[in-house]
Amino acid sequence: MLTTLEFSLGSGHAAARLDVSRERPLSAGWRLGVVTLLLVIAILLLIGCQAVGAITGWYSLDGIMNAPRAPWVTVLAAATLGALLALGILLAARLRLAASHSDGSWRLAVTLRLTTVETLALGIAAGLIALFVVHLLADGFACARGVQSAC
Numbered sequence: 001m002l003t004t005l006e007f008s009l010g011s012g013h014a015a016a017r018l019d020v021s022r023e024r025p026l027s028a029g030w031r032l033g034v035v036t037l038l039l040v041i042a043i044l045l046l047i048g049c050q051a052v053g054a055i056t057g058w059y060s061l062d063g064i065m066n067a068p069r070a071p072w073v074t075v076l077a078a079a080t081l082g083a084l085l086a087l088g089i090l091l092a093a094r095l096r097l098a099a100s101h102s103d104g105s106w107r108l109a110v111t112l113r114l115t116t117v118e119t120l121a122l123g124i125a126a127g128l129i130a131l132f133v134v135h136l137l138a139d140g141f142a143c144a145r146g147v148q149s150a151c
Contacts, residue, residue, distance in 0.1 A: 033117025
C-alpha cells in the first residue's frame with residue numbers, strides 16, 4: 001500500500017491531495033521502513049519504561065538523570081537523535097520537489113510517497129519530535145511563571 005501526499009502552490013491556486021492506493025510499494029520501501037522504525041523504537045521504549053515506572057512507582061529516571069555521570073542522559077540524547085535521523089532519512093528518500101513555469105506563472109509541487117511501514121515510522125517520529133518541542137515550550141512557560149523545578 002502506498003500513501004501519496006501532494007501539495008501544490010501556484011499563482012492564484014493552491015491544492016492538497018492525499019491518495020492511499022493498493023499499488024505495489026517500491027522495492028526498497030520495506031527496508032527503509034524497517035530501518036526507520038528501528039531508529040524510532042529506542043525513544044518509544046525509553047518513554048514507555050518511564051511511563052510504567054511512574055505509574056507503578058517502581059522506579060523513576062528523574063533521580064538517575066540528575067546523578068553525576070548519568071548514562072541515561074546519553075541514552076536519551078541518542079534515542080532523540082534516532083527519531084530525528086529517522087525523520088531526516090524518510091524525508092530525504094521520499095520527498096520530491098518540482099517547480100514549473102507556464103503561462104507566466106510558477107507552480108511548486110511537494111510530493112511525499114510512503115509505504116505503510118514508512119508512514120507509521122514518519123508519524124511516530126514526527127509525533128515524538130512535536131511532543132519534545134511542546135514539552136520544552138511548556139517547561140519554558142512554567143519557568144517564566146516562577147516554577148523553580150522547571151528551570
